[in-house]
Structures are given as C-alpha cells and as structure tokens.
Amino acid sequence: MDKFMQAAIEEAQQGLAEGGIPIGSVLVHNNKIIGRGHNRRVQKGSPILHGEMDAFENAGRQSAQTYREAIIYTTLSPCAMCSGAIILYGVSHVVIGENHTFLGEEALLKSKGISVEVLQNRQCIDLMQNFISSKPQLWNEDIGE
Amino acid sequence: MDKFMQAAIEEAQQGLAEGGIPIGSVLVHNNKIIGRGHNRRVQKGSPILHGEMDAFENAGRQSAQTYREAIIYTTLSPCAMCSGAIILYGVSHVVIGENHTFLGEEALLKSKGISVEVLQNRQCIDLMQNFISSKPQLWNEDIGE
Numbered sequence: 001m002d003k004f005m006q007a008a009i010e011e012a013q014q015g016l017a018e019g020g021i022p023i024g025s026v027l028v029h030n031n032k033i034i035g036r037g038h039n040r041r042v043q044k045g046s047p048i049l050h051g052e053m054d055a056f057e058n059a060g061r062q063s064a065q066t067y068r069e070a071i072i073y074t075t076l077s078p079c080a081m082c083s084g085a086i087i088l089y090g091v092s093h094v095v096i097g098e099n100h101t102f103l104g105e106e107a108l109l110k111s112k113g114i115s116v117e118v119l120q121n122r123q124c125i126d127l128m129q130n131f132i133s134s135k136p137q138l139w140n141e142d143i144g145e
Numbered sequence: 146m147d148k149f150m151q152a153a154i155e156e157a158q159q160g161l162a163e164g165g166i167p168i169g170s171v172l173v174h175n176n177k178i179i180g181r182g183h184n185r186r187v188q189k190g191s192p193i194l195h196g197e198m199d200a201f202e203n204a205g206r207q208s209a210q211t212y213r214e215a216i217i218y219t220t221l222s223p224c225a226m227c228s229g230a231i232i233l234y235g236v237s238h239v240v241i242g243e244n245h246t247f248l249g250e251e252a253l254l255k256s257k258g259i260s261v262e263v264l265q266n267r268q269c270i271d272l273m274q275n276f277i278s279s280k281p282q283l284w285n286e287d288i289g290e
Contacts, residue, residue: 041206048193048202048230057193061186064289084229084250085193089289105229108253144209144234 004028008073011038018043021142022127025051025074027059029066035059052082075124077104087112097124149173153218156183163188166287167272170196170219172204174211180204197227220269222249232257242269
C-alpha cells in the first residue's frame with residue numbers, strides 16, 4: 001500500500017490505542033511527511049482536533065505555496081470542518097482511505113478544483129466499522145449528531 | 146452594542162495586544178458565553194486556531210443539541226475552515242462583525258440553512274483594516290494566500 005496512507009492508518013491505530021476515535025492523517029510535501037496527526041477528541045477533550053486538523057496543526061505554519069503543492073492523506077472522508085481547512089489552504093490533492101462509513105464534503109472539495117481520490121481501503125473501513133459498533137455515541141458526537 | 150459582539154471584539158483586541166491577528170469570537174448558548182477565543186496563529190504557531198476555532202476549542206466537548214441551539218459571534222466573516230466547523234456542528238445562527246475587508250463562506254453557510262447576520266461594525270472594520278495595512282504578509286498567511 002501507499003506508504004503515506006499506511007502512515008495515516010498507523011496514526012488512526014495509535015488514536016484507537018489511546019482510547020480515541022481511530023482516524024488518522026498525514027500532510028505530505030515533496031514526498032515527505034510535514035505533519036501527522038489523529039483525532040484527539042477524547043485525548044484532549046477537543047472538538048476541533050479531527051485527524052486532518054491535527055495533521056495541519058502539527059505541520060505548523062507553512063507557506064501558501066507549500067500547502068498548494070501538498071497532498072493530504074486521511075483514513076476517512078473529510079467532514080465539513082476538515083474539508084474547509086483543506087479549501088482554506090488550497091491543498092491540491094486529497095487521498096481518502098474510505099468513504100463507505102462516512103461521506104464527507106467531497107463534492108465541495110471537487111467544486112473548488114481539489115482532486116479527490118478514494119481508496120476504499122479494507123483496513124480503514126474495518127477500523128471505523130468496529131469503532132462505530134463499539135462506541136456509537138462517541139462517533140455521533142464527532143460528526144455533530 | 147450587543148454584549149456578545151462586544152465580547153468578541155474584546156477577544157480581538159486581546160489578540161492584537163499579544164502581537165496576533167485581531168479576530169475574536171464567542172460561542173453563546175442560552176444567553177451565556179460557553180466558549181470564547183481569538184486567532185492564535187502567532188501566539189501558538191497554529192494554522193488552525195482562527196478566532197472561531199479557538200472559541201469552539203475553549204467551549205470543549207458539547208452536545209449536538211447545545212451546538213444547534215447556539216449562536217456564534219465573530220468579528221470577521223468566517224473563512225472556509227471556520228464555516229466548516231459551524232456547519233459540522235450545526236450552529237443555527239452566525240453574527241458577523243463585518244465582511245467588508247474579507248468575505249468568507251457566508252453563501253455556503255446559508256445554503257446549509259444557517260442564518261447569517263452581518264453588522265458591518267465600524268470597530269471591527271477598523272481593527273482589520275489597520276492590521277492588514279501594518280502586517281499584510283501575516284494576514285495573507287492567515288487566509289492561505
């Protein structure tokens with residue numbers, strides 16, 4: 001598998017091991033990871049640290065050019081907030097582990113000229129399906145439901 | 146002036162005093178502020194802590210019902226990321242200090258059934274115009290340009 005999606009999955013697994021929601025993400029520029037993260041709702045009591053947001057945060061302040069040349073990998077289709085961050089910074093390409101358990105704002109991303117690739121990766125689907133079965137309330141909270 | 150917009154302006158002024166970008170926000174539920182914040186790009190080296198995001202973060206984890214009954218006040222029209230967070234949590238009403246210096250994703254918010262009110266407040270406009278004149282690069286960075 002793509003090494004960057006593998007890194008995002010490792011982030012998701014780390015989140016799960018911490019008692020959190022298993023969604024991970026990496027931000028890649030020039031074939032190098034410049035930020036990696038995972039959902040930290042439980043770990044930090046944070047409503048804004050979705051996996052993608054955590055990857056942006058951990059990448060720190062980057063130039064507009066860096067963002068535009070970057071690719072973001074995420075194990076799950078990005079919600080409105082994470083899609084908004086991707087749009088704000090004009091990240092050119094989004095690689096998504098799966099959108100089977102949750103379909104985020106992919107249409108909005110595409111409408112802004114951002115290319116979107118969905119892998120429907122079995123490992124990503126299993127991570128989410130097992131998690132949603134075991135902690136449905138936590139999952140609903142994470143998507144504002 | 147509305148006491149909640151006044152509180153958002155005080156947050157913006159605090160950010161400015163800290164050397165940061167003067168945008169503030171408060172999240173209000175049942176006529177009480179449950180989270181307040183300001184842009185902390187400079188202060189925390191954060192690309193995700195816009196004013197609205199900081200207010201959400203400082204409110205901590207809230208129920209879906211609380212978000213839906215909440216109103217968010219922000220001194221400046223919310224960008225794609227902050228609008229996305231508002232959409233994710235289904236905040237019903239957004240009060241905006243001004244959209245004269247920057248027009249965010251108000252159309253997107255409205256398309257999701259969220260009501261948007263723009264005050265074109267002179268104090269908010271002056272805060273941003275003075276800031277953009279003095280630190281244009283920092284402002285461009287904040288909006289991914």
